[in-house]
Amino acid sequence: MSTDAFITGDAVPAAVRAAEETVWVNPRLLPFDVVDGLSQLVVSDEDIADAAARLRRFAPFIRRAFPETAETDGLIESPLRAVPAMQVRLSDAYGAEIPGRLLLKMDSHLAIAGSVKARGGIYEVLKHAEGLAMDAGLLTWEDDYAKIADLRDFFARYTVQVGSTGNLGMSIGIMSAAIGFHVRVHMSADAKQWKKDLLRAHGVEVIEYADDYSRAVAEGRRASDADPMSHFDDDEKSVDLFLGYAVAAERLAAQLRVQEITVDREHPLIVYIPAGVGGAPGGVSYGLRRLYHDDVHCFFVEPAQCPSVLLGVATQRFERANVHDIGLAGRTDADGLACASPSSLVTRMMTNHMAGVFTVSEAHLYDYLRDLDASEGIRIEPSSCAAFAGPIGLLRWSAARDYCAAHGLTEERLHRATQIAWATGGRLVPAEVWEEYLGTYR
Structure with a gap:
């Protein structure tokens, strides 16, 4: 139709x-x-x-x-x-x-x-981190995954990016920063100021757009595609989310x-x-x-x-x-x-x-x-x-x-x-x- x-x-x-x-x-x-x-x-x-x-x-x-x-x-x-x-x-x-x-x-x-995005957003970040660490020989299925907290220097070489109106950016931003990734959240004009402030307090780079969600996602995807060390969490297409x-x-x-x-x-x-x-x-x-x-x-x-x-x-x-x-x-x-x-x-x-x-x-x-x-x-x-x-x-x-x-x-x-x-x-x-x-x- x-x-x-x-x-x-x-x-x-x-x-x-x-x-x-x-x-x-x-x-x-x-x-x-x-x-x-x-x-x-x-x-x-x-x-x-x-x-x-x-x-x-x-x-x-x-x-x-x-x-x-x-x-x-x-x-x-x-x-x-x-x-x-x-x-x-x-x-x-x-x-x-x-x-x-x-x-x-x-x-x-x-x-x-503090939102449903703690399910999908955090899961995708964790899966990405697991894959990187295993490929580098730093993690196995049998390991106690608490050791990931000691791999911050390794993960700091990589960037995670996402486009968001707020809650997805918070879930991905907070967890990615805790693991050690550099994080860049592209936020639409709809995003609440307090959510942007909270992300920055966690060391997340917030990029603001005077446009809607679709623009934030498109710009985030474009920026991530240009960086071979970057992973984009794509709310529009991701099976992992x-x-x-x-x-x-x-x-x-x-x-x-x-x-x-x-x-x-x-x-x-x-x-x-x-x-x-x-x-x-x-x-x-x-x-x-x-x-x-x-x-x-x-x-x-x-x-x-x-x-x-x-x-x-x-x-x-x-x-x-x-x-x-x-x-x-x-x-x-x-x-x-x-x-x-x-x-x-x-x-x-x-x-x-x-x-x-x-x-x-x-x-x-x-x-x-x-x-x-x-x-x-x-x-x-x-x-x-x-x-x-x-x-x-x-x-x-x-x-x-x-x-x-x-x-x-x-x-x-x-x-x-x-x-x-x-x-x-x-x-x-x-x-x-x-x-x-x-x-x-x-």
Whole structure:
């Protein structure tokens, strides 16, 4: 489908073009068994298991370099918490029917980087470091990876670069600097000043652009390509980033088992993940589909002004889709979601796996932020709060209700469902910035 055809399509695309809150249900979603074989040609179960094993090997180094991870023995993992008071508050404040139980996956509180990007971004840096050290004969599979902390002089010969609106740059910048790499983060105009300041405090070189995310990525890629000692972490194309996010699925499954939460046809799992370029929600959703098949329903949530993944999948223009093409500004306070064009990898991978996309207004990002703070005492950044548009909208929008009917999400099954809002960032937000957030759109 061309962008022109998309613009003149049915009522849902019209609402998207008008930057209204809505839901787009993916007509290309297929049963898991139908797409399993083809999907595994790109990212297999073995690939995900290999990524999980690599993270376990690096745990001794992570624990040594970041003592805050001692409690999790060097694994970077976040709590899964029930938020019943928030569920009641959302129902009362917005007239929303939210069946089942509502949980918050708190990647907002992940160690080191304080965002979901601590999964994919850090994983790619670790894999790159492992490869360099092994090629140089400085590391073997049998070694205690804590020794990597003693190889800073070796890694200082190499550069790691990334283009970012904020959180990916923080995860890659902080971990790369801890290993000893020279780090250069190319940041778009959407990036928050406090994130740039934090990176510089870690010794990271920050290059600022008065342009959007796509420009920052393009310039970072160009600079890295010109330097044979440089590695570029490419959020638009990287399978390694995708794998780091996909590992989250098995970790979540373990947490659900501990909480004695069943996931099957009679007890469906519905997950809502904020999306920018799409890497984190794509990897997490793919990992969950590999575990739970058709018993999990993964929705992305994007700012109404910047629904790039929606546009890329709906038009099948993938990374060539751009929100500016349908008259949207692409500007949003949700800096981590300010990506005018989506990932080429994720839009292709998610074409047959993603349930759909909810869009959310700027004002509601801050309303949900205040609601969560008041009801549960949890503070997450505005981009994370996009996730709550999902449970609010599941039974509000007719297209979402039709999705439920088509996929066997009956009233009885929804009553037994587990809904998860995936918080993607917020732990590192400075106190003075929080005060600004709490007063925004009041």
